Amino acid sequence: MSDRWFDGTYYKREITVNYMDCNTDKKVFLHYMLGIFSEIAGDECQAKGQTHDFFVNHGKIFLLTRMSIRFHKTPKWDDTVIFTTWFRTTEGKFFLRDCEMRAPDGELFASASSTWALIDPVEHKVLDPDEYPGSRSCGFKQKADSPECKKIISESPLPVIGYRPVYYTDLDCNHHVNNSVYSKIATDFLPPEYRSRDLFDFVINFNKETKLGETLEIRGAETEDGYIIQGSCDGNQHFACEFTFKNNK
Numbered sequence: 001m002s003d004r005w006f007d008g009t010y011y012k013r014e015i016t017v018n019y020m021d022c023n024t025d026k027k028v029f030l031h032y033m034l035g036i037f038s039e040i041a042g043d044e045c046q047a048k049g050q051t052h053d054f055f056v057n058h059g060k061i062f063l064l065t066r067m068s069i070r071f072h073k074t075p076k077w078d079d080t081v082i083f084t085t086w087f088r089t090t091e092g093k094f095f096l097r098d099c100e101m102r103a104p105d106g107e108l109f110a111s112a113s114s115t116w117a118l119i120d121p122v123e124h125k126v127l128d129p130d131e132y133p134g135s136r137s138c139g140f141k142q143k144a145d146s147p148e149c150k151k152i153i154s155e156s157p158l159p160v161i162g163y164r165p166v167y168y169t170d171l172d173c174n175h176h177v178n179n180s181v182y183s184k185i186a187t188d189f190l191p192p193e194y195r196s197r198d199l200f201d202f203v204i205n206f207n208k209e210t211k212l213g214e215t216l217e218i219r220g221a222e223t224e225d226g227y228i229i230q231g232s233c234d235g236n237q238h239f240a241c242e243f244t245f246k247n248n249k
Contacts, residue, residue, distance in 0.1 A: 004043060009140070011043045013083045017075050023195075026077040030187055030202060033075075034067055035180030037099045037112050040085050050134050056121070058133040063119045064179050065094065066149035068203040069112040080104050089139040090129040093117060098144035111144040147201045152240035154228055158219035162189055164231070165215045176209040182239040186229040189218050190243065194227060197245040201226075204241035208233075 004013040013036070021032040041064075045051070055061050075081050081101050088096040095116040101109040118127040129136075164185050172178040183204055210216060216231040216238060226244040230237055 004040070006047060010084045010086050011040065011047070012085075013040045013043065015081050015083070017077055017079045017081060019077055022077045025196075027198075028075045028077075028079075029184070030069075030199060031180045031184035033069060033101065033110060034112075034183050034204075035178070036083055037067070037069075037085070037101075037114065038064055038179055040083050040099070041097050041114065041116070043085070044087065044137060048134065055133065059120060059122065060127065060131070060133060061119050061121050062095075063117045064114060064206055065117050066115045066151075066203070066205050067112065067179070068114075068147045068149045068201070069110055070146045070201050071110045071199050072108045072145075073110075074198060075101070075109050079109075081109060086140045086142065087137045088113075088141065088143065091115075093126050093128060095129060096149075098142070098146070100144055108145075111146040113144055113146040113149050115149050147203055147244075150203060152203060152205050152228065152230075152242050154221070154230070154240075158221045158228065158230060160217060161220045161229075162218045163215055164189075164218055166210055166212050168212060170210075171212060174209075176211050179206055182206065182231065183241065185216070185218070185231065186239075186241050186243075189220055189229055190227055194243070194245065197247065199243060200246045201244040202241065204239060206239055208236050208238040210238050 015036060017028050022028055083099055083101050085097060085099045088098050097114050099112040118132060120127055166177055170177045170181045214233050216233055218231055220229040228242045230240045232238060
């Protein structure tokens with residue numbers, strides 16, 4: 001069997017967790033799981049011939065705006081994980097896509113959700129879903145058991161906890177920081193005492209693209225259930241995320 005396939009209802013991709021994809025406890029990195037999810041979100045379009053070039057030629061691109069994930073059991077080194085993704089529905093100007101990550105025996109590792117916007121890259125304008133070029137998938141009402149892709153807001157200004165320059169290897173083919181890198185940056189800025197805790201929920205907002213030569217001001221603070229981190233540049237917030245941990249006390 002191919003490592004990616006369509007079962008008649010859902011698009012799936014199978015991966016094996018490699019050593020380099022894990023932390024010091026041999027548990028998979030958060031940014032790796034989110035990166036795979038964002039990649040397989042495009043499998044359905046690719047299968048229909050709706051490639052990146054297809055959208056660009058139609059004057060449109062997809063932009064990932066928010067993601068969330070809930071870990072029921074964290075995959076470890078050498079685990080096989082089957083990602084299953086489906087388009088759920090549209091809400092306002094946003095496309096909602098969900099995902100489940102399971103073991104081959106069906107055990108649920110994690111559930112994730114995401115929101116996407118169709119953008120005019122020239123006018124930098126969010127388009128209505130009915131301006132989608134080509135055939136669109138019918139939505140499945142099934143909702144993944146993941147946290148809401150909510151807007152991350154702090155009740156008061158957070159203290160500055162560091163600065164993070166953008167490096168060349170943070171960039172992807174679009175010449176800006178890849179979405180999965182923001183969760184990696186946020187994880188790096190967590191206080192050491194959180195590293196031994198198992199992550200339960202994570203929600204992230206992607207607010208503004210970050211490019212080479214820019215430096216993110218990182219702000220962070222504890223919340224009732226975990227930790228919140230924000231990254232800004234020149235007074236503009238580029239990302240914000242919230243970690244919720246198991247056995248957080």
